[in-house]
Amino acid sequence: xxxARTSIDFDRNGKQVGFVDIPHSxxxxxxxxxxxxxxxxxxxxxxxxxxQAGNHGxxxxxxxxxxxxxxxxxxxxxxxxxxxxxxxxxxAVLAGRRTSxxxxxxxxxxxxxxxxxxxxxxxxxxxxxxxxxxxxAYVDLHSGGSSLNILxxxxxxxxxxxxxxxxxxxxxxxxxxxxTVVIDNLGEPRTSTAASxxxxxxxxxxxxxxxxxxxxxxxxxxxxxxRNVLSHFGVLPTTGKAPTARPENILxxxxxxxxxxxxxxxxxxxxxxxxxxVRKGEAxxxxxxxxxxxxxxxxxxxxxxxxxxxxxxxxxVVVGNCCVNVxxxxxxxxx
Ligand code: CA
Numbered sequence: 426x427x428x429a430r431t432s433i434d435f436d437r438n439g440k441q442v443g444f445v446d447i448p449h450s451x452x453x454x455x456x457x458x459x460x461x462x463x464x465x466x467x468x469x470x471x472x473x474x475x476x477q478a479g480n481h482g483x484x485x486x487x488x489x490x491x492x493x494x495x496x497x498x499x500x501x502x503x504x505x506x507x508x509x510x511x512x513x514x515x516x517a518v519l520a521g522r523r524t525s526x527x528x529x530x531x532x533x534x535x536x537x538x539x540x541x542x543x544x545x546x547x548x549x550x551x552x553x554x555x556x557x558x559x560x561x562a563y564v565d566l567h568s569g570g571s572s573l574n575i576l577x578x579x580x581x582x583x584x585x586x587x588x589x590x591x592x593x594x595x596x597x598x599x600x601x602x603x604x605t606v607v608i609d610n611l612g613e614p615r616t617s618t619a620a621s622x623x624x625x626x627x628x629x630x631x632x633x634x635x636x637x638x639x640x641x642x643x644x645x646x647x648x649x650x651x652r653n654v655l656s657h658f659g660v661l662p663t664t665g666k667a668p669t670a671r672p673e674n675i676l677x678x679x680x681x682x683x684x685x686x687x688x689x690x691x692x693x694x695x696x697x698x699x700x701x702x703v704r705k706g707e708a709x710x711x712x713x714x715x716x717x718x719x720x721x722x723x724x725x726x727x728x729x730x731x732x733x734x735x736x737x738x739x740x741x742v743v744v745g746n747c748c749v750n751v752x753x754x755x756x757x758x759x760x
Contacts, residue, residue: 427550431443437465440465442462471504484566488512492511560624561626564628572737574699601670683728684750696709704727707727
């Protein structure tokens with residue numbers, strides 16, 4: 426049972442901007458609350474689209490885009506309802522960190538959450554049990570975060586149900602990012618988008634650059650994409666333009682083979698820029714041991730054919746760090 430409370434009335438027409446408060450009792454504040462920004466814009470009948478960002482606190486294009494929409498959209502412009510959660514893991518957002526400084530958790534590995542768990546688990550449980558049942562569609566706006574830079578993309582969360590899969594693909598193509606990529610996070614069930622698909626909502630994800638900064642290009646793509654998706658669902662008027670994103674161009678991360686991990690500690694020297702075409706078995710880069718110049722750098726290799734889709738940002742690496750990601754053509758079902 427959630428102890429969260431909001432003064433926002435989800436059924437009222439108009440624009441409401443406020444918070445959901447989850448009681449939180451740290452040393453400094455025995456009877457305090459975690460305040461999560463929440464906004465609702467509603468006008469008459471129509472679908473409910475949940476727009477969420479700040480799942481990770483060091484990914485900025487999504488929260489900026491949703492803040493603008495909250496301020497700019499007039500209820501008369503929409504048909505239906507938009508529920509905004511623009512800074513969902515608020516402790517991580519305010520700290521500019523991927524994970525919560527309160528309990529150390531990655532919100533996107535806590536779904537469906539736990540109302541009796543830590544604060545991050547309570548946030549995901551609130552989304553799962555209170556927010557998702559109100560929605561027809563769920564959009565989670567990610568970027569690469571501090572450690573990764575990713576080619577700006579709209580993301581398809583796989584769905585076993587063919588009807589939902591078709592709707593997801595159509596909605597993600599409607600976002601109209603330069604790339605459309607199927608990502609299952611190696612089968613990870615604890616993400617918001619996996620939970621959203623389980624709840625039967627049409628689900629859209631993104632990866633908008635990253636590197637812990639604000640990308641001018643990705644922010645433009647994100648702004649246009651969110652409006653495109655709202656038009657796709659009929660919440661905003663139609664754009665009148667067909668998306669340029671094509672189903673035959675959909676990419677995917679080919680499981681573990683899409684990840685090049687550091688095999689020693691040191692500094693990773695990449696060999697290819699983002700977007701480069703690479704081959705399985707080709708050298709991806711090498712790890713230098715700066716403290717011992719007599720040691721030969723250790724070479725890392727790609728395990729799949731494709732394009733360089735994401736790359737680690739800090740030069741320093743330890744064993745297991747993800748240095749490069751490769752995306753390849755998606756061969757799965759797109760109909
Ligand atoms: Ca992320």
